Amino acid sequence: MHAISVITNQLVEGVVDLRQVRVGLEHAPHVRLLNLRRLDDRLAACLDGIVVAGGLGSAYCAMACESYRAANIFLLGVQGFLAGSTPIATLMLLSRNSAEAERGLLGALGWVGAPALRDPIRGLLTSSDPLQRRIALAACALHRVDPGPPLDAAFTATDTPLRDRAFRVAGDVGRMDLLPLLQAAALRDSEPAEPRFWAARSAVMLGDRGSALALLNKLAEGTDPFSDAAAELALKALDLxxxxxxxxxxxxxxxxxxxxxxxxxxxxxxxxxxxxxxxxxxxxxxxxxxxxxxxxxxxxxxxxxxxxxxxxxxxxxxPAGIDFGPNDDPEDDNVAMDEDDxxxxxxxxxxxxxxxxxxxxxxxxxxxxxxxxxxxxxxxxxxxxxxxxxxxxxxxxxxxxxxxxxxxxxxxxxxxxxxxxxxxx
Incomplete structure (x- = not known):
């Protein structure tokens, strides 16, 4: 029994470590899909081992999630869905007041196969809780699934983060019928900056080359948090x-x-x-x-x-002696990661x-x-x-x-x- 306990604990630690590495590789400049596949196969093997461990695996996952780090919540979420041991309501509760925990939950929803999510996500899409609806919309987009009428309804929600997600998902799943509503939201001065950005971004993805594209270009010229994301899309869509x-x-x-x-x-x-x-x-x-x-x-x-x-x-x-990232020198205040690593x-x-x-x-x-x-x-x-x-x-x-x-x-x-x-x- 002791040996099984040690192995299960190692598998739990392995999932957390591999997930953290995996998140970094998703935007890496030197990683191809085949490289991701090798890491994903290792991650899946560890997760399978935890599920096979049954209650012991659930216990270790619960202990690991005393930390609200995204990788830990990812572990609990995937294990919970695969083993049926963690209700989605518990996962929602963990992510309610933590953006990092929410990222971990979304990572879990993107990892688990669509059949395991179909029933719980269907219930969340019509929930009265804006957080649950927002998570459900994001989960649909992660699996390239159109949420249908619940997406339309979220366009008029009073909860700003829910509208953000609805505007974003509309572009992600290719809802051409929602283009006029996205164009109107992008131009609405009363709308906060973030929903306007997502509305303009989705409108451009759905074919707008007028007002929404002009707004993206304007945002790209500024220094707000959406500048780089706006430029990535606008510079592809603009004429030369x-x-x-x-x-x-x-x-x-x-x-x-x-x-x-x-x-x-x-x-x-x-x-x-x-x-x-x-x-x-x-x-x-x-x-x-x-x-x-x-x-x-x-x-x-x-x-x-x-x-x-x-x-x-x-x-x-x-070149010798060049180091643009953190190093072992205690006198060096530079702790930023090398952007070009x-x-x-x-x-x-x-x-x-x-x-x-x-x-x-x-x-x-x-x-x-x-x-x-x-x-x-x-x-x-x-x-x-x-x-x-x-x-x-x-x-x-x-x-x-x-x-x-x-x-x-x-x-x-x-x-x-x-x-x-x-x-x-």
Whole structure:
């Protein structure tokens, strides 16, 4: 019995650790779907072992969730659904006053198969509790399921977070019939900033190229919390001349030598890659000579050209003595993670030589995404074979190119993504 107890405890700790790693990999620049599959298989094996342990597994999961960390709530949620030992009401109670616990619950709902969720989610969709309705709407979107009339009803809810989620889910599940309501919500001055952002974002995904897109572009030019998310979508949907105007606005913020200007320069590099015009390639190559910008510039270069710098031997070894993340020095106050961790270090001379031989394939003034003009077929190819950041962009392109397409969940369990991709292709 002692041996079983020790093994069960190790499995519980393993799930928490693997889940934390997994969340980081969902947006990683060097991770493909096959890499996620390997980790997901390990995570699933640990979860299966906990379920097999029965009551002992439930007890250890309950103890682990004395901490409200997202990974711990994920563990309790998945184990509860698989073993039927934790009512969804308990999970709701845990996440009521904790945003991190809510993220963990949503992670669990995205992990568990749709059949196990069908009955409990159906009940939550019509609940009088805004939190329960919000969680249920999110769960439907995670499984690419249209919530139906409960989604329509949430558009007029008095609870702002519920409206946020409803506006977001409408775009995620491709509800074209809700486009006029989303456009109206985006332009409603009385609406708080966050719901307006989600309404505009979904309206653009569903085909708006007018008022909602203009609002997204305006938000992208600001410094509010939605700026980067707005730019990721707006710069794909804008025509290239308007996108160039946006980038000139960003460039004007890089002039002074201040920390804010340094961040603005990073923002400009990233947005050049999103825009996809090869006109910016020479400037991006020039940025590769700055060690603080070189990896980000390399990623933007690859986002346009599709060049895998490591595979093509266009990278170099990391420079000695360079460390942009936390270190062991107790006198160093820098505790921020390295934003570019996982990206290759481009060799500017090699990249320049490659570009000289390949630039005839990339005429300036046209838009490219991972080496080709954006198209539904190419977006599907990137969803199959690309790195996670590229796959996230490909999911957006698929919606923009064919309004009404459901947003592909690039953070879903890898085996489910593979099944969906097979069905799509």
């Amino acid at each position: 001349p308007t996108a160039h105007q946006h980038l000139r606005h960003c460039a004007a913020q890089t002039k002074p030598d201040t920390p804010a200007a340094a961040q603005a320069r990073r923002r400009l590099i990233r947005r050049c890659g999103i825009t996809g015009d090869p006109h910016f390639i020479p400037w991006l190559i020039a940025q590769m000579t700055d060690l603080r910008l070189t990896r980000l510039a390399g990623e933007a270069f690859s986002m346009i050209t599709g060049a895998d710098l490591a595979w093509l031997d266009l990278d170099r070894k990391p 996982g990206l290759p270090w481009p060799d500017p001379d090699k990249v320049q030589a490659w570009w000289q031989t390949q630039q005839h394939r990339f005429p300036a003034g046209q838009r490219f995404f991972i080496g080709e003009p954006p198209s539904p077929a190419h977006a599907l190819k990137v969803l199959r074979d690309g790195f996670q950041r590229q796959r996230i962009a490909a999911a957006q392109w698929a919606c923009l190119l064919t309004p009404g397409t459901k947003l592909f969940p690039t953070a879903a369990p890898a085996w489910r993504q593979q099944r969906w991709l097979k069905a799509m292709g």
